Amino acid sequence: MTEQRAQPEEAVVTDAPLVEAPADAVAGEVVLRLTDVVKTFPGVRALDGVQLEVRAGEVHCLLGQNGAGKSTLIKVLAGVHRPDSGLVEWRGEPATFANPQAAMRAGIATIYQELDLVEDLSVAENTFLGHEPRRFGFVRRGHMARRTRQILGRLGHAEIPPGRMVRALPAAGKQVVSMARALSHEARLIIMDEPSAVLAHDEVGNLFRIIRELTAQGIAVIYISHRLEEIREIGDRVTVLKDGRTTAANLPARDTPTRDLVSRMTGRTIEYVFPDRPAAEPGGEELLRVDGLTRAGEFADVSLSVRPGEIVGIAGLVGSGRSELLETIYGARRAEAGTVTMAGRTLRPGSVGAAVRAGMGMAPEERKSQALLLGEPIYRNVTLATFGRYARFGFTDTGRERAEADRIAESLELRPRDVRRPVRTLSGGNQQKVVVGRWLLGDTRLLLLDEPTRGVDVGARSELYQVIRALAARGVGVLLVSSEVPEVLGLADRVLVMREGRVVREAPAGELDENTVLDLVMAGSLMEGAPA
């Protein structure tokens, strides 16, 4: 798309050629400036010196891998977190937002990926939620509808009726309502967190048209996306984050080479120690065989295999279908087509029990909501899948359970070691050890790991990597999903890259590098001749 973007009048630079306009071509006043912003959480330095400059009327893109600090940065701007140090200047003045309401009042609106709309209220009610126009304590419904229609008109969507229930709108329509809400607050800066992730292809064009109309009115947009082609199309300038730091600021979005962008996102400064791969190739019969597995809208026609002792990694972004794939293999979702075969036996689709009996175990993506009984003692969480084995005539044997859990805790160096403590008192890394440890009991032959190191601090990560490799050395097959490319490359023997529900590349980990995988994951444009 090459049409000229509408710019604020003073921003039009007449003597510079449009295609190669320098970054400074965006000449609107600076509305937001971050200097050396730091935010730490116990065990994690989420932001470690972020610089950011956003001008009125520009689309400023934020680029970075998962865990680079984008989410934390958004939350600092939206008033959810307060920075530990550093300076946030909003429209020329130092600012700290005590809460999300304060940020919104100041004119910063955030549109999260999961839209925060009330499905059973109308478009107008959602637009003015929390600040309805009132007279004598009564909502002025007519006035509200009129102003909503006005705002929707500004967004080029006058056809959405203000009285329509939000539930009845498609995803794209809901996004428009979110933006209408931002405008109803007179927002000067709108932060969009992967807005295109929920949209179909043709709807993205419409989103871009709306963004252009917003910027034409002098509103600044911070746009976050993993899709490079979108950034090229809609963005003015790009700031790249890595490990909570700004590695490049204000690059021109359209003509910075992809290699430059990718290289600034990759090459972690924190090097994790990955265990050595065994010299011998894992051999033997296929343990897991997946053929043509399909679930509409999630993933299509995925085939893969895992051998005993092999670690197979799946790299892909959130929304690429990787977690859904893992859950379907495990039987937690029912496949619409295709088969899952464990050691020669085809599993009944949609049955976790069948998968577990066949020797599968899974550590799901959301530890707290999907894997743990937080108030229960550690040992009961460790034996959650196996307590029936230790029971006799239906009577549990807690003594033996504790002894077994104790053994696991010892071998995984769980801290604290007392297995009678509630699991909620453990750190993220130790909670993950509990979940993995659960499958060390019993006769698990295939372990499915979904983002095993999410929320795990740096020290515990290496330990987990060692545990996973040690399991493989024992002959357990591992299927690992991660959005951190270095993790997949460092840990896995063989790597599958997923994009938009399809496996776009499969290769031994040694034949791939971070740039190649990242590029495949995001766009697939850099690799020539890559099988698509």
Added chain:
Amino acid sequence: MSDVPSTPTAERAAQLPAQSPPVDPAETAAASGQTAAAGRLSWWRGDGGEGARRNLALIGVLLVLIVIGAVTRSDLYSNPDWVWDNVLSILKLASVVGVVTVGMTFVIIGGGIDLSVGAIVALAGVWCTTVATQSYGAGGMIFSALTVGLAVGLVNGLLISYGRLVPFIATLAMLVAARGLAAEISDKQTQVSDNSFINGLASNNLLGIPLLVYILAAVVAAGWVLLNRTTFGRRTVAVGGNPEAARLAGINVKRHTVLLYALSGLCCGIAAIMLTAQANSAQAAMANLYELDAIAAAIIGGTLLSGGRGTIIGSLLGVVIFATITNLFAINGLSTEAQNMVKGGIIVAAVLVQQVKFRSVTQFLGRNRLTTT
């Protein structure tokens, strides 16, 4: 950050046996001996002192109520025989609701709710006192009451598990339907029980204690063992505490949910026999509002309405506290209206106390969540 490629973790993990060896009795004994040495927790809760502490608080409340009774009717309390009789009458009063509450406690710990318990008691009571059923004698009456309770509970469970109805709705519908069926069967008449064995359950004593109290004790003991010492109980806590985690650990959540409602229905069947024995008759309007008494007792006893936590002992104490309040008002000649107001107040107070505790937990979790962002 470790920069040694091979940490002790790796070596120890590598030393793990490939799979757990089969259960060896000697090893098991050694293991339990070891944990006993490590410090056994309160024997009557098995694990976790929290439930035990809460139960102690309930016993404290009970003592306060008794003291109030002793102060307001010191004339009666000066007679030891009367005091003993009064204790027995409180327990007898608590026995029927107590049995229902045991089943209810399982359902609530398992993450559900059963509003149909009163209706199931009525239906089972009416069913077992029809002329036709009574002709089969006491055995036939007991069998039919238990079967009806179990069957209705199964229907509840199937509707909720496989029909995906919200427990509140499914059991509310059952409440209405079961009472309707009970009225239909009994033709809205009171059905008198002629069976001397059944009637004797309420009037006869063993060692000076009413048989109904023995039934309550047996059900409570069985419930305690089931919850604390069996895989069924462990699954109940898992299913109610985090259904997704339970499912992903290979537990059949749907089947277990069905069993929980069936268990509640079975308890209602037992209660139906007890209540029929007390009244020497059954009718469609019997056991009215038992669902509220049972839920209230379970909540006061520390069962979390959202599931995953609760104790049988706590629920029993909840029932006994309610019965003691009723008794307190009766011996002082006060109206049931005032009594209901006090009961309402106690429910609110108990839940408020729980929320204070719960809030500190959620705050902790909130802090934790930040650290993992």
